[in-house]
Amino acid sequence: MQRKNHLTLAAVSAIATTVALVLPFTASAQNAVTVYGIADLYLQYGQGSTGSQLSVQTGGVSGSRLGFKGTEDLGNGLSAQFQLEMGINADTGSLGQGGLAWGRQAWVGLNQSGLGSLNLGRQNIPQYVVLDTFDPYGTGAGSAASSGIVSTTSRANNSIVLKSASFGGFTVQAMTALGETGTSNTASNVYGLGAQYNAGAFAAGLALSQFKAADATKVDANYALLTGSYDFGAFKVTGGVQRVNNLGGVATVDRTEALAGVLVPVSANGTFSAGVGTGTTEDLAGSRASQYTLGYTHALSKRTRLYAIGTVIQNGSGTQYTAGAASGAGPTTANGKDVSALQVGIRHAF
Template identity: 35%
Template sequence: MKLRSMALATLLACSGSAFAQSTVTLYGVADINIEYVNHVGAIPTAANQFNPGAAHSVFRMDSGGVSGSRWGLRGTEDLGNGVKALFVLENGFSLDSGALQQQSRMFGRQAYVGVQSSSLGQITLGRQYTSIFEALANFVPGAYATQYEPAALLTGANFREDNTVKYTGQFGPVTALAHYSFGTGLALPAFVGVATPIGGNGEVPGQARRDSAYGAALAYTQGPFGVTAGYDQWNPTIGTSSGTARKAVIAASYTYGPAKVMGGYRWGQSKNAADVLIGRDDFYWIGAAYQVTPAVALSLEYDYDNLKNQFGNTSLANPWQVAFIANYAFSKRTDVYLSTAYAKNAGLALDSASNFYATSLATGNSYALPNGKNSMLGAAVGVRHKF
């Protein structure tokens, strides 16, 4: 009897140790605001004969001002010898309506599983962020704020990709990233200058290049200084073949006390299925984030896009935007914010045909300029709770 008791105690102890090596965490963000925007038109698509219509001012409730509303599960299991299994499932939703985002995917923000080595890095498979999107996260003053950050123009509308294998390695102050997508799962409607939809829903049998994508990035952070560089390529379906969208980026940051200054340059080029140039631009940004007090944070960002070619037009006015965010934290989990931006020669978030109106399509709120207007002003007051 005594031996049985000892055996049972040993079994329970081992069982508890095994369970302690596995963790699963539920997390999320609930972010909502009231927004005012002037000079709003309709997204010009084939459904409205590519006519954005007349200008309107709007008051609306929006989900996601400084952060996209989400909930997710992430977990790890210690496999021994410095190796872990890991997974992330992250759902994006509209807090104002409860609807799913990311084309109604259950886990549209992220969905992947992989293996991590403490010395060699990690390999993950599933729906993930591109390498340059992740590498730039610490070099953008607005920190990819959902409402007005021109992330889709900076890193591409394909900044999340399905069917992706990705490598991430941390080697002292250096972070290395590389990924390959067998089919991005990004489909955009036809616009002026492109007669057919762009992209597709996944892999195309017999045509490995169509809707594939790949990229890589390196980031170095040592003390107050940081620098990153990366490359991204997407081969979207255009008709029955594929085009090419390429981007290369370099950015730097410097932290001095409570202030962090950031800026960078992104080269972009797009070609159609016949290898004819349909897009070429140089994108620049600069700004700063300042922690005034433990509770008060400010950020200011200026973005400028030098449009050299857009669907054959080489004389378009260059879009630019200035955006400001003031944030007050009641606690580590709850804060309120004021977010405002002014854009010229494009809508807020620099939404236009240059980025296929990706921000408007993703959020369900149009930032398309109407007929006869070339500027847009927006302001939002919101609350965010993290759990």
């Protein structure tokens, strides 16, 4: 009798162990979780204020990254969703975004099918989303945004983002990001609104942003961005113009900025591109800078592509913009010194 009880206990233990092993796999099957990433590295030959420079850089057309994202069906068209994404300096193996564990994005939220989503966490600012969409170089290598001539801030902490579903090709995204400085209820808060319209060949975007002053030594900074594109089939034109008041919270820094470009498919896998960018600060001598870019991208597969991008920046006597990339650094420069760079790389997505 005692032996029978012993066998029964052993069987129960085995069943419990099996259930414990199976449950995680059952949960995984019910929830769509994706592991993804990008490895982007390039060789840069540049000419700056200190002469010629040769370097291996990370993050050319796209920032290198590792991410996790997923959804859980909650029924009646409602789902939970999350994204955790870290930036990686693939040339050294270190973390990007200043060493933050999940520096690119870290958020969780709810999505209602046909209506939209509400997410909380570290997220992209609507102005950056619109700019990235209409920038001919996608805020990567060759972009007037990656050089800083066109101003942008990528992400905000402590943010609340409400994004609509597409209604007739029209989408809206609104953000409130809490500064949480303790100085006041609104110090360092970020407010953003972005809208995009896509009607096939034609697309347009509008973004408005406000960065509240951190303290009494600063003022509110405001952005207004208008973008558009048209795909003629044989080529596509895209670009935008932006007005910035009090850049960086400094009352005297008001800027007018613009970028534009053309994308020309030359084969099923290859695309030539050309772009320009310019920016100037009002009432500040030597503040105008201009950027000119030519590029070619060749897809080896859906996941792997090669690229070559050449950029020249003409700096004013008071500017020192350089040919940066998605996360890579351009050649060293100084006020009034022109910069040129050739960036040749490979981007692999998984």
